Amino acid sequence: DEQRMFTFLGDTVNLADPILRYNIALAFLALAIILCLAVVRSKVGHVLVAIRENENRTAMLGYDVKRYKLAAFVLSGSFAAVAGAAYALLFAYAGSTLASIQYSIHPLLWTLLGGAATVLGPVLGTALMFLLVDFASGFTSASLLFVGVVLILLVLFFPKGILGTLRQRWWRW
Numbered sequence: 001d002e003q004r005m006f007t008f009l010g011d012t013v014n015l016a017d018p019i020l021r022y023n024i025a026l027a028f029l030a031l032a033i034i035l036c037l038a039v040v041r042s043k044v045g046h047v048l049v050a051i052r053e054n055e056n057r058t059a060m061l062g063y064d065v066k067r068y069k070l071a072a073f074v075l076s077g078s079f080a081a082v083a084g085a086a087y088a089l090l091f092a093y094a095g096s097t098l099a100s101i102q103y104s105i106h107p108l109l110w111t112l113l114g115g116a117a118t119v120l121g122p123v124l125g126t127a128l129m130f131l132l133v134d135f136a137s138g139f140t141s142a143s144l145l146f147v148g149v150v151l152i153l154l155v156l157f158f159p160k161g162i163l164g165t166l167r168q169r170w171w172r173w
Contacts, residue, residue, distance in 0.1 A: 003092075004016045004092060015089065015090060015092070021090045021091075024086070024090060025086070025090065028082070028083075028086055029123070032079060032082075033119060033120070033123065036119045037119050039075065040119055044068065044071065047063050047068050048068055048072055050063070051063075051065055051068060051069065084098075106129075107122070109125070109129060109151065110122050110125035110126040110129055111125060111161070112125065112151070112154070112155070112161055113125035113128055113129055113151070113154060113161060113162065114126070114128070114161050114162055114163055114164075115160055115161030115162055115163035115164030115165070115166075115167070116160065116161055116164060117160065117164055118161070118163045118164055118167065120163060121161050121162070121163040121164060124162060124163060125161065125162070128162070129147070132146075132147055132150060133147060
């Protein structure tokens with residue numbers, strides 16, 4: 001694909017190369033995790049947690065709740081925009097199928113599996129979901145039924161996701 005090649009700093013970059021695409025995606029993931037951890041550990045992150053826990057009390061402490069919620073919305077939209085742009089760039093595709101319910105429900109399931117109130121929970125949930133689907137599809141063609149049963153068991157025994165429940169029960173930091 002000559003259309004997916006360009007010169008950058010004197011080197012030819014071929015976006016059709018799967019190893020390069022993997023490394024770029026891995027760099028974006030690492031950057032996103034670092035940024036999320038920086039936000040969570042900053043004053044803004046602490047205020048956002050306070051808003052999540054008790055919005056009225058946070059407002060009574062003098063914080064502009066609407067401003068912090070707007071900042072969280074903009075940050076979330078920025079992550080989504082960068083992810084969408086990276087997907088279109090790396091896979092040379094941005095069609096209407098990306099707006100299907102499947103692409104909306106998967107991130108929710110990954111987050112529930114790993115832990116919603118954690119930074120690394122969705123990453124763990126994504127990895128486990130892919131392993132689970134791969135494992136189940138080796139046994140049956142109804143792999144999503146198997147995944148559904150596992151998710152029901154997860155909600156029963158790990159209501160805050162895997163990392164959320166582990167943090168609540170054993171890692172109190």
